[in-house]
Amino acid sequence: MPADLAALAQIVTSAASERGMTVGTAESVTGGLVCSTLVGVPGASAVVLGGVVAYDVAVKHAVLGVPRALLDAEGPVSHAVAVEMAKGAARVLRTDLAVATTGVAGPDWHDGHPPGTVVIAVAGHGVDSVTTWNFMGDRREVREAATAVALEQVAHALATLAQG
Secondary structure (H helix, E strand, O other): OOHHHHHHHHHHHHHHHHHOOOEEEEEOOOOOHHHHHHHOOOOHHHOEEEEEEOOOHHHHHHOOOOOHHHHHHHOOOOHHHHHHHHHHHHHHHOOOEEEEEEEOOOOOOEOOEOOOEEEEEEEEOOEEEEEEEEOOOOHHHHHHHHHHHHHHHHHHHHHHHHHO
């Protein structure tokens, strides 16, 4: 694991611990890398309750509760789907916050989106943020970049909650 991912995971787990909050993940494009990175931190079990790898749209619907009509209308790579994935993970895992990743790691286009397109959402505890990114690189580089941004967004959400 790159050192920057480990450092970001440490920031997230420390911030969640300081605030007495729990975190979960709903991952498609990152395939579990966000959760795996978080649980690489000693003591992460106090704040990371779990993750759902929802690579297929059927899992996004059946496990995370993303409405089928939304998936049919927008496809799996959209702001609305990412937000529903994050909300679904927070509900299913019973966490304070959850982060979701969906997108196209490449090398081919998918549902009209070029490789490197990633949507990341954080939801829970009054937080509802979503952003779209266009990362360059091969599959590994896209997944690692998406994981870094997902961890940064969770850290930002935790910092925002601390100020609020």
